[in-house]
Amino acid sequence: MLVAKGRIALSMDIGEWLSIVSQIEAVSFMPVDNEIAVKSVELPGEFHKDPADRIIVATARKLAAPLVTADDKIRGYPHVRTIW
Numbered sequence: 001m002l003v004a005k006g007r008i009a010l011s012m013d014i015g016e017w018l019s020i021v022s023q024i025e026a027v028s029f030m031p032v033d034n035e036i037a038v039k040s041v042e043l044p045g046e047f048h049k050d051p052a053d054r055i056i057v058a059t060a061r062k063l064a065a066p067l068v069t070a071d072d073k074i075r076g077y078p079h080v081r082t083i084w
Contacts, residue, residue: 030059044079 002008010017021027030036032055040051040058047054053073057080060067066081067074075082 030063032059036062045077047077047079048073 003010003014012020022029036055036058039062040054043054043057043061047057050073053071056067057074057077059065060080066083068083069075070084074080
């Protein structure tokens with residue numbers, strides 16, 4: 001959706017990009033399981049309503065992993081660690 005909206009640009013189609021990225025040893029894809037889905041609607045404190053951002057934050061919290069993001073709303077949320 002971000003590509004379609006022109007917010008990010010890829011030099012290839014998304015399927016090819018995902019295939020290439022999945023080969024990077026330091027990258028892993030996490031499925032959205034029931035726990036993440038529930039936690040995304042039960043985030044502590046105040047956080048905006050974007051479901052995708054809520055799932056991203058809930059996943060990072062479950063994995064105790066920092067997020068690399070330029071998104072000010074996520075970076076300003078005190079219940080997840082961000083880098084960058």
